[in-house]
Amino acid sequence: MAQPQIQPDADTKHEPVKPSPKKKRSPFHFSEKTKDAISGYLYISPFYILFAIFGLFPMLFSFYLGFQKWNGLGEMEYVGLQNFKFVLADPIFWKSLLNTVVIGVIGTLPQLLIGIILAYALNSALIRFKSVFRVSIFMPYVTSTVAVAIVFGVMFNNQDFGLMNVVFNWLGFDSVNWGTSEWGVKLAISTMVFWRWVGYNTIIYLAGLQGIPNDLYEAAKIDGASIRQQIQYITIPMLKPIIILTVFLSTIGAMQLFTEPLVFLGRSFREEGITVVLYLYREAFSNMAFGTASATAIILFVIIIVLSSINVFFTNRIGK
Amino acid sequence: MKKWISMIVFAALLLMLAACSDDSKASDDGESGASGGKVELDFWVFGSAGYDVLAEEYMEEHPDVKININEGEMADIHNNLFTSISAGSGAPDITMIEVSEIAKFMQANDQFYNLNDYGAKDVQDNYLDWKWQQAQSVDGDFQLGLPTDIGPTTMFYRTDVMEEAGLPTDPEELAAQINDWDAYHEAAKQVKEKTGKPITDSPELMFSALRDQAPEQYFNEENELIIETSPYVKEAYDYTTQLIEEGLVGQNSLWTPEWGSAMADGSYATLIGAPAWMIANVKGNAPDAGGNWSLTTIPEGAGNWGGSFLAIPKESDHPQEAYDFIEWLLSPENQLKSFHNNGLFPSTPAVYEDEEFLATSDEYFSDAPTAKIFAEAAQSVQPIHMGVNYSIVQDELILALTNVAVEGADPQKEWDAAVKRIKDQLARQ
Numbered sequence: 115m116a117q118p119q120i121q122p123d124a125d126t127k128h129e130p131v132k133p134s135p136k137k138k139r140s141p142f143h144f145s146e147k148t149k150d151a152i153s154g155y156l157y158i159s160p161f162y163i164l165f166a167i168f169g170l171f172p173m174l175f176s177f178y179l180g181f182q183k184w185n186g187l188g189e190m191e192y193v194g195l196q197n198f199k200f201v202l203a204d205p206i207f208w209k210s211l212l213n214t215v216v217i218g219v220i221g222t223l224p225q226l227l228i229g230i231i232l233a234y235a236l237n238s239a240l241i242r243f244k245s246v247f248r249v250s251i252f253m254p255y256v257t258s259t260v261a262v263a264i265v266f267g268v269m270f271n272n273q274d275f276g277l278m279n280v281v282f283n284w285l286g287f288d289s290v291n292w293g294t295s296e297w298g299v300k301l302a303i304s305t306m307v308f309w310r311w312v313g314y315n316t317i318i319y320l321a322g323l324q325g326i327p328n329d330l331y332e333a334a335k336i337d338g339a340s341i342r343q344q345i346q347y348i349t350i351p352m353l354k355p356i357i358i359l360t361v362f363l364s365t366i367g368a369m370q371l372f373t374e375p376l377v378f379l380g381r382s383f384r385e386e387g388i389t390v391v392l393y394l395y396r397e398a399f400s401n402m403a404f405g406t407a408s409a410t411a412i413i414l415f416v417i418i419i420v421l422s423s424i425n426v427f428f429t430n431r432i433g434k
Numbered sequence: 435m436k437k438w439i440s441m442i443v444f445a446a447l448l449l450m451l452a453a454c455s456d457d458s459k460a461s462d463d464g465e466s467g468a469s470g471g472k473v474e475l476d477f478w479v480f481g482s483a484g485y486d487v488l489a490e491e492y493m494e495e496h497p498d499v500k501i502n503i504n505e506g507e508m509a510d511i512h513n514n515l516f517t518s519i520s521a522g523s524g525a526p527d528i529t530m531i532e533v534s535e536i537a538k539f540m541q542a543n544d545q546f547y548n549l550n551d552y553g554a555k556d557v558q559d560n561y562l563d564w565k566w567q568q569a570q571s572v573d574g575d576f577q578l579g580l581p582t583d584i585g586p587t588t589m590f591y592r593t594d595v596m597e598e599a600g601l602p603t604d605p606e607e608l609a610a611q612i613n614d615w616d617a618y619h620e621a622a623k624q625v626k627e628k629t630g631k632p633i634t635d636s637p638e639l640m641f642s643a644l645r646d647q648a649p650e651q652y653f654n655e656e657n658e659l660i661i662e663t664s665p666y667v668k669e670a671y672d673y674t675t676q677l678i679e680e681g682l683v684g685q686n687s688l689w690t691p692e693w694g695s696a697m698a699d700g701s702y703a704t705l706i707g708a709p710a711w712m713i714a715n716v717k718g719n720a721p722d723a724g725g726n727w728s729l730t731t732i733p734e735g736a737g738n739w740g741g742s743f744l745a746i747p748k749e750s751d752h753p754q755e756a757y758d759f760i761e762w763l764l765s766p767e768n769q770l771k772s773f774h775n776n777g778l779f780p781s782t783p784a785v786y787e788d789e790e791f792l793a794t795s796d797e798y799f800s801d802a803p804t805a806k807i808f809a810e811a812a813q814s815v816q817p818i819h820m821g822v823n824y825s826i827v828q829d830e831l832i833l834a835l836t837n838v839a840v841e842g843a844d845p846q847k848e849w850d851a852a853v854k855r856i857k858d859q860l861a862r863q
Contacts, residue, residue, distance in 0.1 A: 187542035
């Protein structure tokens with residue numbers, strides 16, 4: 115389609131050193147290697163262009179915003195480290211960090227433990243209709259988080275007619291203020307997280323379990339190992355990389371917990387359930403303090419780096 | 435050669451991708467400009483305003499104008515408007531802005547058309563002065579929006595609960611009996627004793643009703659926080675928490691499903707401090723409770739709750755057409771229609787003398803003379819300065835009230851904590 119010969123401009127500009135009459139000359143005089151490189155970059159460019167616009171730019175911009183005072187509409191004003199001081203001196207920020215960790219622990223740890231048990235059960239030869247169980251256990255992951263939070267919000271209603279309170283009363287306990295009490299809110303949110311993610315982890319574990327060669331178990335059986343010993347000495351060690359993966363993913367997920375508390379608490383942003391990301395969101399989109407919101411994001415960034423480093427440190431040691 | 439072709443095709447695709455967002459906008463505008471000269475106006479509305487009916491009427495009279503109404507939740511509309519104003523793209527041709535948000539958008543008035551340039555000065559006399567000023571810059575040169583409705587507050591009440599409690603059910607008799615807040619307190623005790631029901635179900639409503647009567651609220655004209663020195667807000671807070679502690683106020687938060695269904699159940703006696711636009715909410719939440727509701731004058735003079743403005747963001751390509759439409763939509767005659775259709779109370783005082791208007795009664799509200807009661811309330815509203823950071827103070831005080839109501843927290847401690855949080859937050863603005 116391109117007719118390079120009839121473009122005298124290009125020819126005169128890039129006078130080829132060794133003109134080979136047989137070859138059609140390219141309008142731009144690139145070597146094969148450069149062309150390869152260019153096409154390579156072009157192939158990967160869609161992602162990088164979109165990433166630069168929607169990922170990189172906002173990230174860099176929030177680093178810039180962290181040092182400004184800005185309400186989103188007026189003029190920005192440089193305030194140095196003041197935003198960081200505000201955030202770090204704010205008891206609600208520390209409360210949100212504590213909440214994030216607490217909800218992370220009570221939402222995630224049982225998830226991983228029960229995930230392994232469920233995966234083991236699904237993998238065993240004893241259970242019939244395996245695929246039915248597999249699909250149904252993975253189902254919650256496919257649902258929309260907002261829908262989950264709304265449904266759980268109805269179940270964990272403050273009033274006596276909320277489903278959880280009905281069950282509690284029936285068992286002889288008092289009703290709990292799920293929406294406003296210190297542990298009620300955390301338990302409700304953790305339950306949502308647990309319910310939604312346990313299937314996801316189970317499937318990952320299941321894949322890991324199926325990767326363990328059967329001969330190992332057979333050999334162990336011949337040597338007279340009990341089921342407990344098989345789990346302890348074959349299953350768990352062979353699953354280690356998978357466990358590390360899920361711990362990593364869950365840690366990051368827990369630090370970024372946002373939708374569940376937002377929908378569950380509504381725009382009240384109650385202290386009992388506010389997470390770091392929710393704190394950040396409240397600063398920006400409820401209080402219109404984009405400077406402190408960005409400062410919070412930077413602080414969260416540092417916290418995640420620290421946590422990941424700790425993770426890497428421990429997993430390296432486990433690996434040896 | 436093949437490689438070049440694929441690369442060129444690819445680059446073209448990429449360009450198309452990059453140009454995508456601009457593309458769609460361009461074709462939109464092209465359509466509105468080209469197809470028979472039809473002007474399209476995007477119009478963002480919240481609340482049950484019922485402007486769609488009037489827009490239909492306008493479009494019939496003006497076949498060259500097409501109005502696309504986009505209805506949403508109040509908070510969503512304001513958030514979307516904020517984002518698009520801040521980003522400089524995505525704003526509609528006409529938007530509704532509520533009175534509590536108007537000061538915020540006034541800061542960005544370079545992003546809106548000055549309605550004075552399109553003839554707003556000529557219609558200024560149609561509207562209540564205090565309402566008009568809320569959407570005006572301090573120097574009076576810039577008019578951000580035209581007033582829609584106002585929200586003079588009254589007291590909605592359940593006739594069945596009042597009857598059970600041995601209180602009058604006739605609006606005038608009830609207003610005569612509950613003529614100040616002490617009498618309201620007494621009535622609350624009586625309702626509680628006879629029926630076991632709270633006098634009102636939301637701590638926020640109780641508090642707002644009192645606060646809205648005050649001549650000053652959270653900020654003074656210089657935008658300084660005055661809740662510690664000005665007595666009114668603290669008095670409203672103290673009265674509310676006292677009733678809460680005596681078990682006379684329920685625990686529902688505004689706009690929750692429980693709050694809505696309580697309107698239908700009649701699980702409380704009064705919806706205190708309810709403005710005219712609340713009529714649509716009550717009817718929507720309790721379609722079958724007609725005749726069980728009535729309304730009367732609120733003790734100690736009305737305040738104003740809510741009411742909005744229509745503004746035209748700078749992004750609009752058709753400011754004149756947009757202005758013509760909103761001037762028509764918010765004219766006294768059409769505000770009267772909005773009142774009859776959806777209970778939006780007119781901000782145009784000329785209407786208040788209209789015989790037919792004053793004779794309006796509502797079957798749903800036990801044939802109470804609604805228009806007359808709201809019109810009287812509207813006369814006693816005092817203009818107040820809300821300030822840019824109104825919602826920060828509001829949110830924290832409501833949180834304190836909720837803690838007192840639901841968690842049984844100590845009112846004074848909650849107040850102090852809220853004031854501290856408010857100050858911390860204001861320092862960041």
